[in-house]
Amino acid sequence: MEINEKDLKLIIESVLNKLESTKSDKKILDSSLERPSLGQDGIFEEVDAAVDAAEVAHLELVKLTLEKRREIIRSMRKIIMSNLEEISKLAVEETTFGRVEDKIEKN
Numbered sequence: 001m002e003i004n005e006k007d008l009k010l011i012i013e014s015v016l017n018k019l020e021s022t023k024s025d026k027k028i029l030d031s032s033l034e035r036p037s038l039g040q041d042g043i044f045e046e047v048d049a050a051v052d053a054a055e056v057a058h059l060e061l062v063k064l065t066l067e068k069r070r071e072i073i074r075s076m077r078k079i080i081m082s083n084l085e086e087i088s089k090l091a092v093e094e095t096t097f098g099r100v101e102d103k104i105e106k107n
Contacts (some may be wrong), residue, residue, distance in 0.1 A: 003075040015060045080107075 003011070004100035044050040061069065080087065 002078065003072055005079065008072075008075075011060075012057065015056060019056055019059075 045054065064072075083106055084107060085100070088100045088107065092098055092100050093101050
């Protein structure tokens, strides 16, 4: 089974809902924190929100089986490869280093 972006967002939402119901467990999520925002495409207004979301995601990731993690990585690779040219263009624009063709070949 491959996981697409929509499925991944649903998984994240489910995880956040579970964590919301277990706020009393301070190891998972301090009760003084609000539920981390999903941000827009992984972009957060506040660094703390990004860190909170990363912590939640990591706690859930380590609970997954090795095979499930492999499946997630395969899905991520597939999405990246299908968008490689655009990602390479963005990398050159953002860093002003390198050439798009070289970025495509490198990745």
